[in-house]
Amino acid sequence: MTVFSFTTSLLQLIFILACAPLLNGIMLKLKARAERRVGPPIFQTFFDLAKLFKKERLRSQNASIFSALAPVVLISSTVVVIIVSPILSTQELFKTSGDLFAIVFILLVGSLMIALLGLDPGTPFGGLGSSRAMTISSLSEPALLVSIVAISIQAKSTNLSTIVSANLSHPIWLVSPPHLLAIFALLIVIFAEAGRIPVDNPATHLELTMIYEAMILESSGEDLALIKLGEFMRFTLLLLIVANLFFPFGIDTQANWIQLILSSGISLIKLTILGSLVTLLEVTQAKLRLFRVPELLAGAFVLAVLAVISEFVA
């Protein structure tokens, strides 16, 4: 652990803390504009979160310790992943800490806690949401793991920093067919994991369709604020990881302070572009029926399998 890597990790954390609500605000604004509405100001999400932090926290009488634990675990698992992933710089905090499999499973701990939070108060909606979320997760997890294997074969490492540096030194790998297939599979899975529109609509509370919102329906006050913040941070983090796997240019590799500052700006641009694309997809596409979601994820799984096999052919 050097001074540089420590500063990098801290900067990544601050960057994501600042950008996650901002990205949500930008996406809401863009979506409103695409629908010919004026929409909220882009900083509205910050005010919403501040308001939630000030509100009273109510918990069900049946609630166990999980209701208290879940928001904290969600936030802390996200923070751990932010600290160890190469977002602004490939300099690692600890040696070989950014292993992709570890990152996936640390993030899964957060999802699992939210599913338990849904079951905890004993309301029917919570259980419904948790069951749906775990069904989707059990299908998206294999696809995610196989696409990680596909991405890691070229770099001969599952360490995210090593993969990003290796891709930077061999830009031709980025457009190889296996890599494109794996990224496509990864994108589908990320939409499922983050609960975005082809899989789940975060803007609705209709009991027929909601998944994520059903699980956090009983949360309020600080709990809800932490869960919302954690959700925004996870989405931002996943987008940045995909951006760095697919287009790593601009990230710092030489422990250079100026490059680190530049990298923050470039990451913000990448994030805005990706966020706009996601918004475009959400405006133009309808949400899939719940029973069609497994088809989408099974398709992602097959693409990932194809990516792994074509890695061995090439």
Place this chain on the structure above:
Amino acid sequence: MTTNYFSMTYLFSGTVLVCAIIALWRKDIKAIIYSVAFHGVALGIVGFSEGLSRHDLALVQAGIETFILKGIVFPILIFRIFNRSGGQRDVEPLINTTASMLYTSLFIGIPFFSIGRLPYIASSPQSKLVPIGFATLLVGFYILITRRRIISQIVGLIIFENGISLIAFLLISGLPLLVELGESLDVLLVVIVLRVLAITIQSRIGNVDLAEMKELHD
């Protein structure tokens, strides 16, 4: 130069398989027809680039012929059936898509792990791509046996046949144009026969429907 041709063959063989998988994955018939068209185009390009890399005129001709017939003529014919059949826009597979996709990963996996062990396959770089042809063939056969409607059956047949053509392009250094043309015309004939059949069934069912309507009116 040879490596350039090989990477082109590699890319478009992969496209052939991906298009076959998309045809199995999607439910929208229009999307399926477009993916079959792209499938044929990619197959034609494989034949063309293989022909150029081996300086084999027959293979180049076969590639161009595949491109025109399977990339353009077949999709137009299927679109005509689709337009005449009207109404239904989605396919109804007998086995649900999620299970089909999981089987597909087996169809891809099994050829890759078994064909490499066959003693007769030469160790040219192209022979490494032969499992893609076998996987395409299996996906086509799977579509053929799990779909009821006539358009899906034609699609399955074309993908099945394209898998065989892909293996031929990769493994045998070029089919004579006449053989390739004859085989493709066979498939063309089947497509036309099925088209006539589709129209007949359509008119029969239409009549039956009309009779029922009359009875209701009476």
